[in-house]
Amino acid sequence: MVNTKVDLCGIALDNPVIPASGTFGFGYEFAELYDINCLGTFSFKGTTREARFGNPTPRIAECTAGMINAVGLQNPGIERVISEELPKLKKVFHKPVMANVSGFSVEDYAYTCGLLDREEQVGWLEVNVSCPNVHGGGMSFGTEPRAAAEVTRAVKAVTHKPVIIKLSPNVTDIVSIARACEDAGADGISLINTLLGMRIDLKRGRPVIANTMGGFSGPAIFPVALRMVYQVSKAVSVPVIGMGGVSCAEDVIEMMMAGARAVEVGAANLVDPFAGKRIVESLPAAMEKLGIENINDIIGKAH
Amino acid sequence: MKEASLTITENSRLAASVYRMRLAGGAGDNLPGQFVNVRLPGLFLRRPISVCDFDGETLTLIYKTVGRGTELMAGLEPGAELDVLCGLGHGYDLDAPCAKPLLIGGGVGVPPLYYLAKELVKNGKAVSAVLGFNTADEVFYEEEFRSLGCAVTLATADGSRGVRGFVTDALPNGCDRFYACGPLPMLKALCGKLTIPGQLSLEERMGCGFGACMGCSVETAHGAKRVCREGPVFDREELLW
Structure with missing residues (x-):
């Protein structure tokens, strides 16, 4: 019997597998398919202060071994997330959930996180300073160490829950941003958000995505994500959650060897709705095959 | 699912x-x-x-x-x-009150209407179908709709088969509910021309197809809806055009 339990900022996870924000809704679409309590936890749909429709469609494009999305943080706004989505989520998921938050100003982040701090079912706050699909916010906070630190401090001031800052790979030096967040009090770092990308419709000679560009995700980005998880986890002492193109138990193990304490699974959920369950169930056998008895033993093994 | x-x-x-x-x-x-x-x-x-x-x-x-x-x-x-x-997804409403449904399909919007026609005929409805294509060599399933007992009108944009023009040029009178599937300009034109109640099926680029990614959302009279989940079929009143 192998051990898959990990500790993430003081909260125990049965396993390190976490469906990523934006690929798992508020859980209940997937709860119709399988018991989502088999997951370590999941990160719910990115929530903002006000309701958002997001960007115009088309906002999805096919890529080699991946996809581009330019959804643009569509969500019903924090008040309805608390009054409508969380009660529904609570019926199907009985573990602490990770709340994913985005904003357009430091005050937005603090306001939204302050309300979520009172929600018992929320275990961690995952603060997205890295959405590539919104203008005047999102990623702009995650591309500059001082701005990322400012958001971190503002959120830390309004909550006692662990604060995990989700970083953008669309920067020259992700390590300096991770360090700035850690110095500002972040309890964890998650990475990577999507890589800015685009496709052109050859027949029309126009971008496929209405918003021109979008976030590139899927198996194609795994090596880039792994490299950044390796760099960041070497540079910070807080827990790191690795994500980007993870689609099987072996990818989870590789991310953890690179330094991740837990691993998020994103685009894989969209093409295989059972991906989360499949990865959780195949993890013990994949560990046994490699002679890993305790998954904690491999965290940062490659350092 | x-x-x-x-x-x-x-x-x-x-x-x-x-x-x-x-x-x-x-x-x-x-x-x-x-x-x-x-x-x-x-x-x-x-x-x-x-x-x-x-x-x-x-x-x-x-x-x-x-x-x-x-x-x-x-x-x-x-x-x-x-x-x-x-x-x-959410399909066509088979129980909506009507006696003479009108099915309107454009191009590859025709296929879902075949299954719908079959079920409506089974329910004792007198089904009319208007099938629109660009040219005669694109026409398919005309005979299949007739075999179900539907009154079929064909329209081709170049006039090489049936009525010359679009489906909106070939609409029969006397129907009391419509069901449509086809390109967006066709659906908009139908809503402009028809006064009877109806449902339309939308198409959008999708990520997952089951409601998780929010890639295919559309703004409706009742807020943002997912084409893959609350749709692809919507009541005409829900669509904002």
Whole structure:
């Protein structure tokens, strides 16, 4: 019997597998398919202060071994997330959930996180300073160490829950941003958000995505994500959650060897709705095959 | 929704760039207006295809080759297995009060109306169908609709078959509810011309096809809805045009 339990900022996870924000809704679409309590936890749909429709469609494009999305943080706004989505989520998921938050100003982040701090079912706050699909916010906070630190401090001031800052790979030096967040009090770092990308419709000679560009995700980005998880986890002492193109138990193990304490699974959920369950169930056998008895033993093994 | 491994029993060309694929296996439940999402070897995202017919065992899909995904589909041989998410979305309302439904399809918007026509005829309705295509060599399923007992009107944009013009030039009188599927300009034109109640099926690029990614959202009179989940079929009053 192998051990898959990990500790993430003081909260125990049965396993390190976490469906990523934006690929798992508020859980209940997937709860119709399988018991989502088999997951370590999941990160719910990115929530903002006000309701958002997001960007115009088309906002999805096919890529080699991946996809581009330019959804643009569509969500019903924090008040309805608390009054409508969380009660529904609570019926199907009985573990602490990770709340994913985005904003357009430091005050937005603090306001939204302050309300979520009172929600018992929320275990961690995952603060997205890295959405590539919104203008005047999102990623702009995650591309500059001082701005990322400012958001971190503002959120830390309004909550006692662990604060995990989700970083953008669309920067020259992700390590300096991770360090700035850690110095500002972040309890964890998650990475990577999507890589800015685009496709052109050859027949029309126009971008496929209405918003021109979008976030590139899927198996194609795994090596880039792994490299950044390796760099960041070497540079910070807080827990790191690795994500980007993870689609099987072996990818989870590789991310953890690179330094991740837990691993998020994103685009894989969209093409295989059972991906989360499949990865959780195949993890013990994949560990046994490699002679890993305790998954904690491999965290940062490659350092 | 059900994930199924289905076996291709037929994959044949019906008209210019239009193919019919039949699949056997445990496809679960599939209702008129719903769609399936097909995983294709070598592609990341699934491809959503409307259900043209389903008899409990055989699933019939009609698709047009418009890009890499559908071109790849056209090259698959009978006997091959496909990973298919079945019974997706919210289909047409079969119980809406009407005696003489009018079904209007444009191009590859025609297939889902075939399954709908079959069910409406079964329910004792006098079904009229207007099928629109660009040219005569794109026409398919005219005879199949007639065999169900539908009163069929054909329209082609170039006049090479049936009424010259668009489906809006060929609408019969006396119908009391409409069901449509086709390109967006056609759907908008229909809503401008018809005063009877109706439902329309929308098309949008999708990520997942089952409501998780919010990639295919549309603004409606009742807020943002997902074409893959609350749709693809919407009441005309819901659509903001």
